[in-house]
Amino acid sequence: MSDPNPQELYSKMLDEAKAEVVSKEGKTRVLVGTATCGVSAGALKIKEDFEREIQEKGLDADVVEVGCIGHCYAEPMAVIAKPGFAPVCYGYLDDGLVHRLVEDFLDGDDPSYEYALAALERNDVFPTFEDFPRGAYEEKLILENCGYINASDIKSYIARDGYSALAKALTGKPEQVLDEVKAANLRGRGGAGFPAGIKWEACLNGGADEKYVICNADEGDPGAFMDRSILESDPHLVLEGMVLCAYAIGAQKGYLYIRAEYPRAVWHVQEAIDQARDRGLLGSSILGSEFDFDLEIFQGSGAFVCGEATALVNSMEGKMGMPESRPPRLASQGFRGKPTILNNVKTFAYVPFIINRGADWFKEIGTDDSPGTAVFSLVGKVTNTGLVEVPMGTTLRQLIYEVGDGLPNKKEFKAVQIGGPSGGCLPESALDVPIDFDSLHDAGAIMGSGGLVVMDEDDCMVAVARYFLEFTQHESCGKCTFCRLGTKHMLDILNDITRGEGDAETLGLLKELAEDVRDGSLCNLGKTAPNPVLTTLEYFYDEYRAHIEEGRCPALVCRDLILYYIEPPKCSKLCNVCVGSCPTEAIFTREDGLKEIDQEKCVKCANCLKACPPEYNAIIKLSPPLLPPEKEKKAK
Amino acid sequence: MQLKEGEKEQILSCVKDVLNKSSKKREDLIPILQKVQAKLGYLPALAMEIISEGTGVSGADVYGLATFYNQFRLIPPGDHQIKVCLGTACYMVGGDITLESFERRMEIKEGETTSDRRYSLERVACVGCCTMAPVVVVDDEVEGKVTPTRVDGIMLALKNGNDQTKDKQDQEQEDGEQQ
Structure with missing residues (x-):
């Protein structure tokens, strides 16, 4: 068999894709953000409105669905790219505004800047997103394509040099991929921050003829949506990262474990897998090489604990998602008892960049111990909610006040909750903590998968701790006694406190129990479940006391008080x-x-x-x- | 909840259909349950029994899976499904108050279906539009910034709108029975 060079096959693919994209860009395009966040704000209706108006006017313009651009506060949004103008992004759309834009900008030549949020390319007329304070801190890497490319069209990804890392890797040896990822010190973005390269190496050395690569997209944190947005906006990036991992460790089969509650993500990823397979980027002899690898989706059924590696594997094997004690680690004995690599969506998304641009480039971003960027879904009492990506080492203050533009309604900042139900609540005094795996851990919170909720003076910290504990208590799989019964008892105590019941000993008991649950649980769900309680006890002790001693809720939230x-x-x-x-x-x-x-x-x-x-x-x-x-x- | 007339046959044929198309291995169990639920809207006890027989997995294990995972529901959904979001952002602006208002109006608790199977009420973790909090998903429509007054409005709209046809059908059926 003649050996077609992957690089050559890829360049052909790239040229084709670029030619097609250029021809499409020759005419006016309306890009409507239709990730889940946009759709729930009415983006599909906006898309129909654009299509109808354009048709009525008989204009020559394409309406394209793209993913999430990250500025969720302004949904539904659209970008209008008209030749001769810099592409302009419009937010807060409704049918009236659509009518206006079609009439004035698409039909006429007035970009109606009064309704625009920002331009997407530098120009002499209107500022771009980079010109706002947020732009000074943001550094988009894995979100680079989100909201700009059509997630349903592989060519749209290839034209932006997508799959070039794969072509590059396939011309070299698998070890080179592994070495690069190791040298880059890429730490797992699922929350724990374990170096991906070391995990991969263990799996490579795990022997066995069969190996598996699994992508953890079981994003269960209430209020976190980074993984979903990436899968809906740029699915091929994740697929490419997974293929690269498989090449490095010699796996033939991979799975994406996606929550069934994310139907749009499942649908986009399935579409992406099919398209990649059609083009020989998945399946047997990828890009003409001797490397075979295929991907499949497994739909998770909604259990927070399945974010834990061993629980996830049990769930894929048709069992209840209960964690196992480790070792053996998954890298030596995982899915079907074979060596398995399980990484988060974002971890895989970084891999193509590292292969393309090198480990040294990657290490220049972020801090020494946590290189790269961090992706957060910024929600709660913050003006600009949305999906943000900042270099590691950015402080929480910069993230909330510069990127998020502070708190709305002139309210006083009270706390920021990082890392979802497993994370902690940090007060004003901790705002200068740089965001990286170790600093956050030292402050009592965790990086988690990246949910960040801002709270103001109207939020009761006891009620917040109770809310998160109720969640973990409900999601506890019931294997470990402390997690199963301890969290229940802690919840009972917190319920009493929010009702103004309890005595001087209550808080001591709560703290003791929290520490026991932390120490007596097998997996990270139990180990981290007390975090919201422990951090609020540490930083907001007075609020607890006001509830118990005065029967008063300082934030006026607890309804019994x-x-x-x-x-x-x-x-x-x-x-x-x-x-x-x-x-x-x-x-x-x-x-x-x-x-x-x-x-x-x-x-x-x-x-x-x-x-x-x-x-x-x-x-x-x-x-x-x-x-x-x-x-x-x-x-x- | 009592099975309606003809429902048993529907369950039997649906589950058999799904089982025939699967490998019946343990690994396939969750996908089987997902497919059955996608077709029937829930997992009736009868369906779990047949799946247990078909796959050779004990009934206790099948039931264990169905109750372990949040996705599976054991009671039928109502004609109108109302999902109240209690993600962090929604909770902080009073999602629990919205849920309570629905419970009060529908006279059922979260996770239940009214006895006439018209309405069901559940809580969901996050529907992904935190900026519109508190959010309620009525059938497939997302309603943002919901207040207890809006809850009354939603219930009224459901009663007056879509149910007129249904009331008519019920009336006709009753008339038929009387004759």
Whole structure:
């Protein structure tokens, strides 16, 4: 058999893809962000609106679906790329705005900058995303293509030099891939930060003829969506990383373990696998070489614990997702008892860059011990929510105040929760901690997979700790006694505290139990479950004490410790808004015309508070839940 | 929940169909359960029994899987499914209050279906549009910034809108029975 050079085959593919993309870029294109975040904000409707308007006007323009550009606060969004203009990104779209844009920009020549968020290329007229404070800190690497390429079209990825790392690697030896990844000190992005290269080497040396590569896309953290966005926006990047890993360790078969709750991600990845296979980038003799590797999707059924490596493998084998004690590590004995590499979506996504640009280049980004970038889904009480990528070593303050543009509504910062239910809550004083695996760990939080929730003065830290513990308690697989029963008991204690019950010993007991659960659990779910409790106890001890000793919730959140009250001097007798807004008919009009809340009927839903017109602002929350004395006098 | 008329036959044929197309190995068990649920909307006890027989995995193990994973549901979904998001962002702006409002209006608890199988209510971890929190997914439509008043509105719209046809059918059926 003649030996076609992978590099040659690839260059042909690249030329074709580039030619096609260039011809497409010759005409006006509307790129609508239709990752899950966009779709839930109505992007599919926006896409239809564009298509309809364009057709009605008889214009020559393509409407293309792209992934997530990362600026989730402005969804639904679209980019309009018209020849002769720099591509411009528009946010907060609705049918009216679509009509306007089609009429003025697509049909006319006015880019309507008043509605634009930013341009995507440098130009003399309008700033780009890089010109905003956020741009100064962001360094897009694995999110580079997200929102710019059509995830359903492999050519769109290839035209941006996609799969070039694979072609390069296949012309060399597998060891070169491994050496490069090892030299780059790429640390696993699933949260623990174990060096990927060392894992791969162990697997390579694990002997055995059969080996497996598994991508962990079982993103279960509530409030984290980085992995989903990458899979929906740039699936081929992850596939390429997996093929490179398989080549390095000599695996023939790989799986992507994706949550079944992510139907769009499953669908995009399946499409990507099929397209890659059609082009000989997957399957037998990849790019004409002697290397065979194929990929399949396994849909995870929604169990947080399955993010743990051994639990995930058990789940793939058709068992309950319970973790096993290690060693043996997966790298020597994993799926079907064979050496297995399990890495996070993001870890694989870095590999093509490292192969293409080299380990030295990679190490220049980030810090010495944690090279590269960190991807976060920035949510909660922050102005610019979204998907961000910053170099490791950026401080939390920069991330929240510069990239996220601070807190909305002039509220006071209280805490930032990093790493999901396994992470910790850090206060203002810890904001100058640089973001890297070790510094965060020392501060009591963890890198986790990258969920970052900002909280302000209106958030009760006891309630937050309770919320996360409720989640881990529910997701505990039940194997270890401390995790199964200890978290339950901790939750009971926290429930008592949020009700104002508990005594001087309660907090000591809670802390002791938290430490026991941490020490007495096999896997990281149990080991890290107490983190939210331990960090809030450390940094927000006063809030716990206020609940227990004064029966008061300082943030006015815990519903058993607050009541809603209409201040008589502020209430307008002529307005009836609160009465209508109450779902339980607890608000009534008194004889003197003022409104009053029947505390027996009130369910504390805050509806009246939101409904009361701002010019009166008569409804307030009180904690501890005692009616003011003058009020009681009047009632008598 | 009681099986409706004709439902048993439907379950039997569906499960047999799925089993025939699979390798019946233990590794295939979760995909089998997923496919059956995709077709029936839930995993009835009968289906789990047949799957157990078909794959040779004990009934306890099949039930164990079905209850271990959050994806599987053991009671049928309602005609209208309401999912309240209780991800971090939604929880922080009162997602639990929204859930409570639905529970109050529908007179069922989270995870249940009304006895007429019209509505079911569940909580989900995160639907991925944290900026619109608190979020509720009604059938496939995402509703953002939901307040208890909006909950009443949603319930009213469901009752008045889509259910008119259903009420009519029920009425006709009743009329038929009376005759």
